[in-house]
Amino acid sequence: MKLFRKIDENWWLQYLVGIGSIFSISFICFLFNDFIGYHVVALILLLAVSILAMFLNTLPVVTVAILSALTWNFLFIQPKATFNITTPQDALLFLMYFVIAVINAVFTSRLRKLEAVARQRKEREKTLNLYNTLLNSLSHELKTPISTIIGAVDTLKMNKISEANKVELYTELVLAGNRLHRQVNNLLSMSRLESDFFKLQLDWYDIKEIIHGVIENNRKESHSIIFSSTEDLPLFRIDGVLMEQVLHNIVYNALEYTPEGTEIIISTFLRKDGFKIEIIDTGPGFPEDKLDKVFDKFYRLPNSVAGGTGLGLSISKGFVKAHNGSITLENAPAGGAKFTIDIPAQKANLTTIDDE
Numbered sequence: 001m002k003l004f005r006k007i008d009e010n011w012w013l014q015y016l017v018g019i020g021s022i023f024s025i026s027f028i029c030f031l032f033n034d035f036i037g038y039h040v041v042a043l044i045l046l047l048a049v050s051i052l053a054m055f056l057n058t059l060p061v062v063t064v065a066i067l068s069a070l071t072w073n074f075l076f077i078q079p080k081a082t083f084n085i086t087t088p089q090d091a092l093l094f095l096m097y098f099v100i101a102v103i104n105a106v107f108t109s110r111l112r113k114l115e116a117v118a119r120q121r122k123e124r125e126k127t128l129n130l131y132n133t134l135l136n137s138l139s140h141e142l143k144t145p146i147s148t149i150i151g152a153v154d155t156l157k158m159n160k161i162s163e164a165n166k167v168e169l170y171t172e173l174v175l176a177g178n179r180l181h182r183q184v185n186n187l188l189s190m191s192r193l194e195s196d197f198f199k200l201q202l203d204w205y206d207i208k209e210i211i212h213g214v215i216e217n218n219r220k221e222s223h224s225i226i227f228s229s230t231e232d233l234p235l236f237r238i239d240g241v242l243m244e245q246v247l248h249n250i251v252y253n254a255l256e257y258t259p260e261g262t263e264i265i266i267s268t269f270l271r272k273d274g275f276k277i278e279i280i281d282t283g284p285g286f287p288e289d290k291l292d293k294v295f296d297k298f299y300r301l302p303n304s305v306a307g308g309t310g311l312g313l314s315i316s317k318g319f320v321k322a323h324n325g326s327i328t329l330e331n332a333p334a335g336g337a338k339f340t341i342d343i344p345a346q347k348a349n350l351t352t353i354d355d356e
Contacts, residue, residue, distance in 0.1 A: 014056045018064035021052060026071045038076035042097050045072055049101050053108030061109050065101040072097065145176035152176070185245075200322055204348055205240035207233050207275055211266055214247045222260040225251065229268045235348040236275060242319040243343075246327075249312035250279050250339050258283030258336075274325070274344040285331040294329060 025048050029041045045068045053061045073083055077090050085091045152169040155161065161169075208229060215225045247266075254264045262283050269276040286294060295317040320327040325343040332338040 014060040015063065018052050018056055018060050019067060021048060022064055022068050022071060026068075026075060030075055033076060038072070039093075041076050042072055042093070046097070046101055046104065049105055050108060053105045054112060056109065058106060058109040058113075061105040062102060065105040066098070069094065069098040069101055145180040148172055148176035149180075198322065200239040201241065202237050202239055204235040205238055205243070206235055207243075207268055207277070210240055210244050211247060211268070211277075214244060214251055215266070217248065218251045218255060220255055223255050223258070223262050223264060225264045225266065227266045231268065231270045233268060233270055233275060236343070237346040237348070238323060238343065239319075242322065246316040246319050246341065247277070247279070249316045253312055254279070254281040254283065254337070262336075271342070271344075274342070274347075276343075277341040279339040279341075280332050281336045282334075283336050285335060285337050286329065288331070291329055291331075295327070 022045070025044060026041075029036065029044055033041065049061070049065050049068055052064055056064065070083070073085065073094055074081065077085055077094065079086065085094055152173045156166065156169055208227075211227055215227060218225065251264060251266075254262070258264075258281050262281055264282075265278075265280045267278045267280075269278070295313050297311060297314045317327050320341055320343065323343050323345065325341065327342075328340045330338050330340075
């Protein structure tokens with residue numbers, strides 16, 4: 001793919017590839033001319049011009065087409081090693097070859113350009129749709145917490161307000177601030193994933209410690225989060241900040257979209273080349289026909305509760321892929337959703353960071 005892009009951007013390289021291809025094919029055909037005949041050689045050269053037209057710009061491919069006609073005349077049409085044509089049949093054949101080769105080269109090249117324009121237009125439309133979806137989501141997700149913060153601050157400025165109301169307003173400010181912080185983090189994370197400068201910050205991390213931190217930050221009275229680990233895990237060389245966000249997004253989604261009283265069970269397993277994490281909830285699970293869509297950017301399940309931009313799971317998948325890992329979703333046999341994260345990572349002989 002990089003080679004084709006390099007050829008497409010360099011005209012001199014296009015001339016070199018085109019002319020070199022025609023000369024190489026002509027030389028091979030010349031060696032077997034007694035067996036295949038000059039009529040078959042014409043078809044072979046026309047095929048070569050057609051293939052080259054798929055990769056070369058118009059001017060180089062027209063040059064190649066003309067060169068192929070002259071080469072065919074010089075090497076294969078009697079008398080050979082001259083540009084003379086002695087019979088009317090060969091002259092007509094040469095003229096037909098010349099016209100067909102040039103027209104074929106021009107039309108194939110033009111068609112390729114039209115396809116490129118259509119592809120760019122389609123990509124622009126896709127990008128515009130993504131931006132519209134993003135703006136529609138953010139218009140609610142950012143406006144709501146900002147309005148809450150402004151309203152709470154304006155109310156707090158009033159002198160006549162009870163202590164109970166103050167505590168309630170402070171709680172609303174914290175919730176709105178966390179919501180705003182979460183959405184900004186998601187946008188920054190998506191921006192990092194789509195940039196050309198994204199790079200993992202690898203270091204030695206304790207997976208259990210990361211999971212305990214995620215549980216602590218997502219603790220709610222309405223749900224139970226249970227961490228189950230039957231194995232002693234070593235330290236792994238990963239980007240701990242990104243891995244924490246991967247787990248946070250999945251656990252947060254489970255808390256938001258499952259009924260009260262739901263359990264969320266996190267389990268870890270040691271792999272030969274890394275580790276595996278399973279996150280299972282006891283909620284209703286996902287519709288079977290939507291399982292392959294939940295990791296798409298901005299995708300939200302129909303009839304889901306208000307809130308969210310549909311970026312969390314997409315970001316989790318991107319961060320897992322950045323570790324050369326995989327993340328899958330399925331409905332657990334006992335009910336609920338089951339996320340499985342497989343991460344290949346370098347293991348340390350140390351068991352805790354303090355051992356260093």
